Amino acid sequence: MTIPPQPPQAPEHRARPAGWVSTGLSWRDGRAVLGAARGAQVHERAVAPGVEVGWLLGGPRRCVGAWLAGATERTPCPHHAVIDPGGGATQCPACQSVDRGLALARDQILDDGRxxxxxxxxxxxxxxxxxxxxxxxxxxxxxxxxxxxxxxxxxxxxxxxxxxxxxxxxxxxxxxxxxxxxxxxxxxxxxxxxxxxxxxxxxxxxxxxxxxxxxxxxxxxxxxxxHVERYGLAGGAPEAYREIAGLADGAVLAGRLRAPVGRHLFLDQTDGSGPLLLDTRLLTGWTLSPVTGRGSEGLVLQERLRPPEPDTQEALF
Structure with a gap:
């Protein structure tokens, strides 16, 4: 199976991005890993509490390709397509149309022998x-x-x-x-x-x-x-944190990791401003370059606060 062609795009959309492009976070054999690809090369890094990370994001954000039927590795997007920098989708329409996981979720695979x-x-x-x-x-x-x-x-x-x-x-x-x-x-x-x-x-x-x-x-x-203790949530989520709602070209994402929760990462900030929460699907498709000594910047953030406990005291009148 091949990825169908897309309509012609501007030359800058077809150019192969430099550096490592994030392919997101996945779990295998009980271990969370962050992946990145450069052409056919794939690099994975284990995600563990206490690890310091620092990434400079380079754009444009690009499609990460598709998992084809029978393949053991992701097939890179042949179009090097640009995708929405703030969207939840991590694939272009052409790659979505042939991705095995999406086909399964959409009931387009009736049986596969497994x-x-x-x-x-x-x-x-x-x-x-x-x-x-x-x-x-x-x-x-x-x-x-x-x-x-x-x-x-x-x-x-x-x-x-x-x-x-x-x-x-x-x-x-x-x-x-x-x-x-x-x-x-x-x-x-x-x-x-x-x-x-x-x-x-x-x-x-x-x-x-x-x-x-x-x-x-x-x-x-x-x-x-x-999984609550594995996720580091035995005492609940932080009382207050800032959720990353958007990333952009030139943004810096840095901090000390807490235990991953699904595909989400909490990053404690060195300036004491409180943890950030990243849905790693937002990171997928950006080109990453390592940076040190810089704090997080260029991020769209939303405040999250623990809701007050419900008042269960009966009214006096």
Missing amino acids: TYLLYLAWFGEGLLKVGLTAEQRGDSRLLEQGALAYAFTARGALPAVRRAELTVAASGLARERYKSRIKTEQWWSHGDVPYRRTVLGDARARAHRLLDGHAVELLADRPMVD
Whole structure:
């Protein structure tokens, strides 16, 4: 399969960018890595708490290519296409049209011969998600989504697991997706481990009743897995932080990393101004150059504060 041609673009859009282009953050074998590419070369760096980073961003922001069917590595965008500097998309339309992961999410792949797992993931009070992932990926998809806790629920071929997913979603027990902002707002307060396990256990039992008669293997004995401590959120998110809402050519992103939360990174600032929160999808497509001795600058920031606790005292009158 090849990436289809795009309409003709201006010469500067076709020029190959210099330096390393960020391909974002991913999880493999329980480990978070930041990736970057330069042509066919790929570089990955483990993300761990306490690591100091400093990057100068160079533009324009470019498409990072696509994962083609049967490929073991990402195929670079042959058009070197420029993408929206502030958008959530990290691929041009041509690469989106052939990306295997997007095709799967859009139900454009009916079956691929692999075994899939149905999962229930908990992102906070009232935020239960149902989804599927290839068994060979383990829990990488759950980690990338920032699931605070999850339980594998059923197993089978793609068509059967997809039908099971739709059945659970249609029942109202869980939804198929949540926006990133809704998830991050739950980081301040998420109960304790026994509570999360109880919620997931009850939900899985209900899902199994819904799936009675489906052509899937029901997984009643798989453990409830909790990621809150791994994400560094046992005490909740910072009381106050600034979320990065936009990046630009010439911006500097620097700081000391905290534990990654899904595809998000908290960076403590050396000037004591409080941590920044980066959705690494915004970083994807920018050319990165290492810098030292400089603070973060050129960023669009939004203040985030822990909401006040609800007033549960009964009114006197």
